[in-house]
Structures are given as C-alpha cells and as structure tokens.
Amino acid sequence: DxxxxxxxxxxxxxxxxxVTLSCEQNLNHDAMYWYRQDPGQxxxxxxxxxxxxxxxxxxIAEGYSVSREKKESFPLTVTxxxxxxTAFYLCASSAAGTGDYEQYFGPGTRLTVT
Amino acid sequence: xxxxxxxxxxLSIQEGENATMxxxxxxxxxxxxxxxxxxxxxxxxxxxxxxxxxxxxxxxLRVTLDTSKKSSxxxxxxxxxxxxxxxxxxxxxxxxxxxxSYQLTFGKGTKLSVIP
Numbered sequence: 001d002x003x004x005x006x007x008x009x010x011x012x013x014x015x016x017x018x019v020t021l022s023c024e025q026n027l028n029h030d031a032m033y034w035y036r037q038d039p040g041q042x043x044x045x046x047x048x049x050x051x052x053x054x055x056x057x058x059x060i061a062e063g064y065s066v067s068r069e070k071k072e073s074f075p076l077t078v079t080x081x082x083x084x085x086t087a088f089y090l091c092a093s094s095a096a097g098t099g100d101y102e103q104y105f106g107p108g109t110r111l112t113v114t
Numbered sequence: 115x116x117x118x119x120x121x122x123x124x125l126s127i128q129e130g131e132n133a134t135m136x137x138x139x140x141x142x143x144x145x146x147x148x149x150x151x152x153x154x155x156x157x158x159x160x161x162x163x164x165x166x167x168x169x170x171x172x173x174x175l176r177v178t179l180d181t182s183k184k185s186s187x188x189x190x191x192x193x194x195x196x197x198x199x200x201x202x203x204x205x206x207x208x209x210x211x212x213x214x215s216y217q218l219t220f221g222k223g224t225k226l227s228v229i230p
Contacts, residue, residue: 033217035220040222041222042118042202042220042221042222042223043157043202043220044220045217045218045219048217058217088154090156090157092156092157097217098206098216099144099145099206099207099216099217099218100144100145100162100164100206100216102147102159102162103157103159103218104159105156105157105158106156107155107156108154108155108156110154
C-alpha cells in the first residue's frame with residue numbers, strides 16, 4: 001500500500017523547544033517537500049529536496065531545518081528560532097522535482113506551541 | 115504576493131448545481147495543477163493542465179487554461195455534498211536557475227460548500 005505518512009497527527013510543545021516532524025514515503029519518489037499552512041491560507045514552501053543528500057530552502061525556511069539521508073525520509077525540525085511555529089505542516093513527494101509532476105501529500109501534522 | 119489567486123474565496127451551492135472556481139496568476143507557467151483539500155487533511159491532486167492545452171476533462175471536472183489572460187477555471191458539474199472541500203490551484207515557478215528547479219506555488223484556495 002503505497003503512500004506518504006506523517007507522524008504524529010497532533011503535536012504540542014512548549015516555547016523554546018525544538019521539535020522534529022516525521023515524513024516517510026514508499027512511492028520511490030526522488031523529490032520531497034515541506035509546506036506550512038496557516039488558517040484560511042494557502043501552502044507556503046519551507047524546504048524541498050530533489051534528491052538524496054540534497055535540499056534547498058523554500059520561501060519561509062528561517063527557523064526550520066531538514067535532512068535527506070534516505071530517499072524515503074525527509075524529517076523537518078522546527079527550531080526555537082521560528083517565531084510563530086503553530087501551524088499545520090504538510091509533507092509531499094513527487095516522482096521528480098521539476099514542477100510538472102503531481103505531488104502526493106501526507107495527512108499533515110498540526111503543531112501547537114504554547 | 116501569491117503567484118496564484120483563486121476566486122471566489124468561498125462558494126456555497128445546492129447539490130446538483132455546477133461550481134466554478136477561477137485562478138489567476140502573474141508569471142508565465144509551464145503547467146497549472148488543481149488540488150482539493152478536505153478540512154484538516156492533506157491535499158489530493160485533481161488535474162494537471164499544460165501551457166499548450168486549453169481544456170482538460172476528468173470525470174465531473176473540467177479545467178480550462180487561458181495563458182493570454184493568465185487564468186484558469188475549474189468546473190465541477192452536478193456537485194455532491196462530498197465535493198465540499200477547499201480547492202487550490204498551483205503553478206510551477208522557477209525557484210533556482212538550472213534544470214529541474216521549478217516548484218509549485220499554491221494560491222489561498224476556494225472553500226466550496228455543497229448543501230444537500
């Protein structure tokens with residue numbers, strides 16, 4: 001059963017703590033993405049990776065970090081430097097990172113920082 | 115500012131009616147995609163239309179693209195309560211010079227409510 005998974009579904013953290021969101025795919029996709037979605041808003045690109053061991057900053061990378069050590073995994077760390085981390089985080093993957101492939105999305109992780 | 119902007123922001127219709135959502139964008143594109151998002155869930159890809167295509171169909175969905183006006187529309191015919199969701203257009207935007215560096219930029223979406 002192919003797909004993309006994110007865990008956990010809900011995450012609560014205290015301000016000042018780093019937190020890592022998990023994203024795994026078994027679609028054999030080269031490209032993976034992290035987006036942030038705020039209420040009533042569209043998706044904003046945080047980081048993307050077109051191939052293993054390579055990743056690039058998106059539009060709102062400040063306060064976030066990623067790694068891509070394995071093809072199937074692309075974890076996102078929300079650091080204490082992120083000023084407003086409470087949001088819905090979506091991970092996606094595509095066969096290639098050229099913009100003309102459909103993206104497959106995970107179910108999302110809702111992060112609340114108090 | 116957003117590359118893609120959907121219009122209207124919200125749309126409420128009766129079951130069985132058609133729903134039309136529009137998307138306008140600013141810069142040239144290679145392709146445009148439409149996605150659907152149920153409340154609190156991930157996005158699901160609906161359809162991709164390339165810049166050299168004018169119209170594309172998929173089941174009850176019809177997408178048009180007018181590159182001269184930099185706009186696209188998504189038509190859902192004979193709507194059902196299960197079509198209630200937010201619909202987003204996404205355009206490919208050059209993020210980094212060099213091959214394969216186009217990424218999707220999403221609009222803010224149209225929230226569709228289909229009343230049974």
